[in-house]
Amino acid sequence: MDKEILINAIESKFPGITETSSEPYGLLTLEIAVPNLKALIHWLKDDEQMNFIFLTDICGVHYPNQGNREFAVVYHLHNLEANFRLRLKTFVGRENINVPTICEIYSAANWMERETFDFYGIIFEGHPNLKRILNMDEMDYFPMRKEYPMEDATRTDKDDRFFGRDGNENVTFDNKKALAKGNNHG
Amino acid sequence: MDKSQQLVATDSMDGELATLNLGPTHPATHGIFQNVLTMDGERIQSAEQTCGYIHRAFEKIAERRPFNQITTLTDRLNYCSSPINNLGWDMTVEKLIGIEVPKRVDYMRVIIMELARISDHLVCNCVIGVDTGALTGFFYLFQERERIYDMFEEVCGARLTTNIGRIGGFERDFSPELYNKLNAFLKEFPKRLEDFENMLCRNRIFMDRTIDVGPISAERALNYGFTGPNLRAAGIDYDVRVMNPYSSYQDFEFKVPVGKSGDTFDRFNVRQEEIHQSLSIIRQALDKMPAGNYHADVPEFYLPPKQEVYRSMEALIYHFKIVMGETDIPSGEVYHAVEGGNGELGFYLISDGGRTPYRLHFRRPCFIYYQAYPEMIKGSMLSDAIVTMSSLNVIAGELDA
Numbered sequence: 001m002d003k004e005i006l007i008n009a010i011e012s013k014f015p016g017i018t019e020t021s022s023e024p025y026g027l028l029t030l031e032i033a034v035p036n037l038k039a040l041i042h043w044l045k046d047d048e049q050m051n052f053i054f055l056t057d058i059c060g061v062h063y064p065n066q067g068n069r070e071f072a073v074v075y076h077l078h079n080l081e082a083n084f085r086l087r088l089k090t091f092v093g094r095e096n097i098n099v100p101t102i103c104e105i106y107s108a109a110n111w112m113e114r115e116t117f118d119f120y121g122i123i124f125e126g127h128p129n130l131k132r133i134l135n136m137d138e139m140d141y142f143p144m145r146k147e148y149p150m151e152d153a154t155r156t157d158k159d160d161r162f163f164g165r166d167g168n169e170n171v172t173f174d175n176k177k178a179l180a181k182g183n184n185h186g
Numbered sequence: 187m188d189k190s191q192q193l194v195a196t197d198s199m200d201g202e203l204a205t206l207n208l209g210p211t212h213p214a215t216h217g218i219f220q221n222v223l224t225m226d227g228e229r230i231q232s233a234e235q236t237c238g239y240i241h242r243a244f245e246k247i248a249e250r251r252p253f254n255q256i257t258t259l260t261d262r263l264n265y266c267s268s269p270i271n272n273l274g275w276d277m278t279v280e281k282l283i284g285i286e287v288p289k290r291v292d293y294m295r296v297i298i299m300e301l302a303r304i305s306d307h308l309v310c311n312c313v314i315g316v317d318t319g320a321l322t323g324f325f326y327l328f329q330e331r332e333r334i335y336d337m338f339e340e341v342c343g344a345r346l347t348t349n350i351g352r353i354g355g356f357e358r359d360f361s362p363e364l365y366n367k368l369n370a371f372l373k374e375f376p377k378r379l380e381d382f383e384n385m386l387c388r389n390r391i392f393m394d395r396t397i398d399v400g401p402i403s404a405e406r407a408l409n410y411g412f413t414g415p416n417l418r419a420a421g422i423d424y425d426v427r428v429m430n431p432y433s434s435y436q437d438f439e440f441k442v443p444v445g446k447s448g449d450t451f452d453r454f455n456v457r458q459e460e461i462h463q464s465l466s467i468i469r470q471a472l473d474k475m476p477a478g479n480y481h482a483d484v485p486e487f488y489l490p491p492k493q494e495v496y497r498s499m500e501a502l503i504y505h506f507k508i509v510m511g512e513t514d515i516p517s518g519e520v521y522h523a524v525e526g527g528n529g530e531l532g533f534y535l536i537s538d539g540g541r542t543p544y545r546l547h548f549r550r551p552c553f554i555y556y557q558a559y560p561e562m563i564k565g566s567m568l569s570d571a572i573v574t575m576s577s578l579n580v581i582a583g584e585l586d587a
Contacts, residue, residue: 025281025520053408054424056523057532059547074534076521076549080408080422083429087521108411111557119245134238134586143246150250163250164511164541 001049001082003028009049014040029087037090038100044077044086045105052086054078055102058112060120064146068093071122075102092122101127119144203231206568210239214572216313217582221559221571228567233560237553241586248546252511253279254353256546261347263550264584267306267527268348269298269338274524277432278533279353282520283487290478291355292434293471297368298341298350299433299524300464300471305334306527307415307457307464310579314454315386317576318395323382330378333371340364354488355481365472372469379461387458393451400562400574401449410558413551414529416578419456420448426525433524437474438467450577486513511541528552528579552584 006028010018017040019031032040044052056076063070069091077086092099101124102109113124114133121142124130132139141148209220218239224231244259251259260271273295280287308331312324335345340363342350351357386392402412407420417424425442427435443459445452481488489508490501507513517539523532532549555578563571 024518027521029519055411056530057521057534057547057549059534059545061536061545074547076532076534080424080429085521106411107406107409108554108557111553115553132238134241136238143243150246160540162511162541163252164515164539 001051001079001084006050006084006086009047010040013043013047027085027087029089031089031091034090034092034099037088038102038105041075041077041088041102042105050079051081052077052079054080055106055108055112056085058109058116060116060122060144062120062144062146066091068095070094071097071120073099073116073122097121098123098125100125101130103127118142121145208568208571210236214317214575216576217580217585219580219582219585223568223571225568230563230566230568230571233563233571235556235559237556237582237585239586240582244587245546245548248543250542252541253515253543254508256543257351258347258349260548261349262583263548263587264306264527264531264552264581265346266309266581267302268346269302269350270306270524270526271531272348272350273299273433274522274526274531275533276351276353277524278520278522278535280482281522282518282535282537283516285354285482285484285487287355287482288478288480289434289476291480291482293475294356294360294480295351295433296435296438296471297468298338300467301334301337303464303525303527304461305331306579307461310527310576311382311454311457313576314396314450314573315382315392317573318392320386320389320392323385327378327382330371330375333367333375337364337367337371340367352481352488354484355479357481357489359480368468368472372465372472376462376465379458383458387455395570395573396451396454396577397449398447399450399570400566400577401447402558402562403448406558406561407448407555410561411554412529412558413555414526415456415460416448416453416555417529418443419445419452421446426523426530430523432522438470440464440467450573453577513541515539515541523549526551528581528584529555548587550584550587552580553587556580556585 003023007021014036017032017036019033022029044050054077056078059074061072061074063072071092073090075088077088090099099122101113103113111133113127114130116122117124117130118132118135119142131137135143204225206223206225207220208223209215210218220236222234242262248256248259257272257275260275261268263271308327312327315323338348338350339345340361342348342357402420404420404422407417408422412420413424421444423442423444428442440463443456443463445456485504487508490505494501495505515537517537519536521532521534523530529551530549531551534547534549535543536545538544559575559578563574
């Protein structure tokens with residue numbers, strides 16, 4: 001299996017399904033819209049030629065400034081026989097934060113999805129037991145979202161400018177207040 | 187004794203099921219995680235595991251830490267083999283910024299990582315022995331593990347949470363003392379390991395306690411995302427070192443042992459054989475150790491020696507730039523996997539060009555395969571469940587991250 005065969009096979013089976021395709025550091029990455037995702041993954045696993053029998057990983061990513069593409073869910077699949085890895089991405093917004101579960105396809109997805117829900121609040125529709133896994137049940141926010149600051153809110157020496165990012169978009173709420181006060185550097 | 191002759195309390199008292207909390211701080215769980223078991227007499231009817239007791243939010247912390255400071259977070263994932271985590275992370279960053287390290291660094295890394303694998307497997311297999319009632323082997327081989335820690339100490343100054351290596355290589359070359367220790371270890375350890383094997387591998391009690399205990403089929407194991415020795419015990423020869431060689435693993439000859447039934451006995455034997463293979467890899471690496479530098483020539487990322495910082499302008503500038511995070515880092519996303527003690531340890535790193543990762547996700551093998559535990563112990567007895575858990579080698583640090 002190589003990149004062309006895979007892309008062509010996907011294209012002939014599901015025409016127009018791939019939103020974007022890229023290959024960062026040699027790993028083929030396809031962006032798929034949410035409604036098509038589950039059917040595609042199911043086919044990738046069950047089709048004898050595709051044979052992506054192994055789910056390596058699922059994780060979420062938060063891009064606070066992307067509007068209705070605010071959250072990404074990233075899937076890493078692996079065809080062990082051909083030793084071919086594939087990355088699938090799908091984007092959802094804060095308003096409609098639902099992604100279908102793939103638990104029935106891979107049992108491994110169960111906890112990976114729970115972890116993603118726990119960190120980002122992404123709802124995996126149809127998941128048999130979607131509850132927090134690493135954080136306590138009483139927690140009322142999703143801690144990996146960028147709006148929750150890592151640092152103690154009184155610290156002003158650790159905003160984004162000190163981590164090589166100049167834009168203020170990612171500056172956390174509390175740091176913004178500190179910036180407005182003008183005491184941004186101790 | 188035939189299994190059918192075993193005396194089992196099949197009847198539960200008053201026909202009721204009992205709930206048993208195994209953990210979170212039970213000595214037999216070897217880590218802080220909990221299992222809520224529904225017991226029918228001595229048989230486990232269903233189980234639910236919880237985890238998160240030592241969740242330390244590494245992924246969140248990593249978003250606020252420069253790349254070189256994340257190494258210390260990886261220490262605390264699978265703390266039985268920290269060097270593999272450390273070096274796996276360094277290699278991920280090197281992949282992102284495109285650093286090619288000298289062959290010597292690769293070989294040095296291979297030696298360190300295989301030592302770590304040996305110590306990881308030793309812990310697991312000794313503990314399987316302990317949980318079946320053989321404490322002697324544990325004490326006997328822990329002296330050997332101590333020697334591995336002495337070697338880590340010789341390389342980096344630390345023993346358990348090692349923070350070994352740097353982005354681009356090692357902070358210093360291997361010392362002559364390390365080679366002495368390593369050679370002595372390679373000479374004496376195989377004998378000790380053989381003693382241990384003689385004690386357990388064909389031991390009737392041990393075999394009765396482990397064969398057909400906690401089995402999982404190859405198909406289920408793959409579906410559950412098993413990797414490492416636990417997957418190989420089920421008969422699938424997937425090893426990241428062979429499939430996607432990193433750090434020059436393609437230069438070494440070694441076998442990938444596989445089991446057949448995926449039970450506790452097979453997991454034990456696969457790990458045991460992997461220790462032998464690791465020893466062979468270390469010997470090969472020592473024999474073929476190339477000459478060269480112990481770090482890549484990347485002054486933008488590799489800290490200069492401190493005395494140079496006081497003497498030379500160049501070194502001072504680079505030192506300042508590295509410490510203050512003024513170095514340009516490419517944006518992009520990279521997935522890099524290494525064969526950890528328990529399987530495929532993956533680092534998924536998204537960089538937006540900042541000094542810290544935009545997002546860093548650890549693919550932690552323990553977290554993924556521990557899901558299968560209830561399925562593996564359903565219908566078995568409590569004591570079997572304990573052995574099954576220790577043979578899975580669930581490390582709480584890697585479970586929770």
